[in-house]
Amino acid sequence: MLKQLIEFDHRFFEVINSLHNPFFDEIMYWASYKYTWIPLYAIIIYFIFRQYKRQGLIIVIGIVLTLILCDQLSVLIKDYFMRLRPSHNAIYATIIHLNHGIKGGTYGFVSSHAANTSGFATFLIFFPIFRKKIIIVLLIFWVLLISYSRIYNGLHYPADVIGGIFLGFFVGIGITYATKIVILKNKKYKLKN
Numbered sequence: 001m002l003k004q005l006i007e008f009d010h011r012f013f014e015v016i017n018s019l020h021n022p023f024f025d026e027i028m029y030w031a032s033y034k035y036t037w038i039p040l041y042a043i044i045i046y047f048i049f050r051q052y053k054r055q056g057l058i059i060v061i062g063i064v065l066t067l068i069l070c071d072q073l074s075v076l077i078k079d080y081f082m083r084l085r086p087s088h089n090a091i092y093a094t095i096i097h098l099n100h101g102i103k104g105g106t107y108g109f110v111s112s113h114a115a116n117t118s119g120f121a122t123f124l125i126f127f128p129i130f131r132k133k134i135i136i137v138l139l140i141f142w143v144l145l146i147s148y149s150r151i152y153n154g155l156h157y158p159a160d161v162i163g164g165i166f167l168g169f170f171v172g173i174g175i176t177y178a179t180k181i182v183i184l185k186n187k188k189y190k191l192k193n
Helices: 002-018 022-032 034-052 055-081 112-125 133-152 158-185
Strands: none
Touching (some): 002 133, 002 158, 022 034, 022 133, 034 055, 055 158, 112 158, 133 158
16 A cells, blocks of 8 residues: 555656646745745734734744754654655656756755744744735745645655645644733733634
């Protein structure tokens, strides 16, 4: 059963990775590039402080904790499972499409990019100002775009990004509730809608 799942994961990777062209190469490269999304983070932090004032600092600390936990846990999981990325797997040496020639680190399960974006999006969705349909749809699209780009770029198998999405989701929920408890216990703050 496990062998069949791994085989399916490899085949699914091959299909996605083969669907490349110069136009999407650029889109997927920039979707994966860590500094591309700094303006998005700045806008989100601006809206958090505008809406929540003093509480905003606690919420931003929650976001930072979410990202740190997602990133570090994903690295620990990578080091535990030691599953080679497709970009480091000898069977793909001649057939893989490595977008911009980037190979990434040695191990890929779970994807830190997928975990971080999923954790961040999950954290935000549990706060009222981000709980609007259009924002939820855009956040989910963002997580899926970055996760897909990791496969497209030849850096992860589908199972790597799915594992990362689940990790981020659970970390995001946990830190959201911890953040809300801190806000509610502190009498100076009251969580606004």
